Amino acid sequence: MRVLSIGQCRPDHAGISFYLKSSFAADVDAAATESEALQYLQAGTYRLILVNRVLDADGSDGLALIERLCRSEYSDTPVMLVSNYPDWQQRAVAVGAADGFGKAELNSAATREKIAAVLGDKGDS
DSSP states (O other), rough: EEEEEEEOOOHHHHHHHHHHHHHHOOOOEEEESSSHHHHHHHOOOOOOEEEEOOOTTTBBBBBHHHHHHTSSSTTTTTEEEEEHHHHHHHHHHHHEEEEEGGGGGGTTTHHHHHHHHHHHHHHHH
């Protein structure tokens, strides 16, 4: 199964990728910008899309990207905001995202439950 991670800095992408690979057997593709993300989405199928609150490469608004994704032909793919700020998580859910998580809580039981609700247990495909 594949996950698309959009807008993370390299260290955060590495941490998220390691977590998803080891916990869910997921392969993670990294897109730095919205246009790169759209190229990935056009080329393949993803079980989950993760969007940083502020895209590291260009500083663009991750919440606006989430809203566009949730209204696009990719709306069947769950999207989660990666942000430590609860108010931003609420905003993301309000525009159609699944409840996301912050990098600080990546290894928490609550985050595992949120991701497992989308990806299933390790080895499910």
